[in-house]
Amino acid sequence: AAYDATATPSAVIGRVEAGVEAFVDGDKTPDGRPGAIVQFWLTDDLAKFEKELSYRIRQDILVKPFTRVFSITENPVGAIGMMESVGHCGDGYEWEIEEFGRKMINVPIAVPDFQIESELAYAEGIMGGNFWYMCSTKEAVLKAGRIIIDTIMEVDGVCTPFGICSAASKPETNFPEIGPSTNHPYCPSLKERLGEESKVPEGVNYIPEIVINATSQEAMNLAIKKAIDAIIDIEGVERISAGNFEGQLGEHKTNLLDILKE
Known part of the structure; x- marks a missing residue:
């Protein structure tokens, strides 16, 4: 999921580019499972970034079994709500929960269930x-x-x-x-x-x-x-x-x- 979501760097044609920063052990993730830190990048069009990011999450992460998405951005300057662009993949059956010390969206899928933090923070770089x-x-x-x-x-x-x-x-x-x-x-x-x-x-x-x-x-x-x-x-x-x-x-x-x- 990490490699799929970060494939096809496309910032030079006005879309998002991304990369895997690191693979980490469970002691460094909110849910205690091994995970990956991934970065997504675009220039200064926040609305377009939100749309492009949602494509990567929906098409490359949500569709993989047993995945979750957490926000770990340091020194954020803002955050993007995930309900409209990702949560509604649940077609209205999605719900919000408090888990892992965070506010999460639970999206019901056929291999239960995909979860994503309700807001993903972003920063400049x-x-x-x-x-x-x-x-x-x-x-x-x-x-x-x-x-x-x-x-x-x-x-x-x-x-x-x-x-x-x-x-x-x-x-x-x-x-x-x-x-x-x-x-x-x-x-x-x-x-x-x-x-x-x-x-x-x-x-x-x-x-x-x-x-x-x-x-x-x-x-x-x-x-x-x-x-x-x-x-x-x-x-x-x-x-x-x-x-x-x-x-x-x-x-x-x-x-x-x-x-x-x-």
Whole structure:
């Protein structure tokens, strides 16, 4: 349910993106069962976020046996009521209960029953931090990528909505209806075609990207540093870089060299 609900990152096309922050034992969940901490992200359209979030909950979590949804957002700035967008899946037969020290909505379903906290809190954070690990071999892409994802999951407050991303994009495009398109100067297959315009270094055949969303700048920086430190000596990892976009994308600027010096 956690992986299904956070699949298909779609913020770049105006929809929600999400990621699994961590899997946790029962001593860290309200109902004492093993669970997952998941993050859902959208820009500043709260009404649209509520609708998109409800789709993920209804279609990817409610339909899985024995699932519950709790709110654990730290330092929230508001909350979204879940009765109208999720609770009414019970077709009027749903009811509210006090359980696990929280106010819950009980939705009757054929494998009894789905429960969700009556309000889910939300907060502000930072989307789209990134770095690239440039590789000479396919084996390095996958080995380093898996280590990166596992390492980042050890950091509180962060998620990687794309996992190992093979298609880094750029803000400008020749086809606006598509949304962000390929970052062509960094495509190894275009190196000969682009000539001097190509920015692919010698010896580099693959440029995977890691995208990170974080609840704070501190969490973002820590995740990037720990991830890079974990792969820097892997054979086939040739260089580390990041997408800058001349500082035009987003409000927050993170200098990769400064992070690595911390």
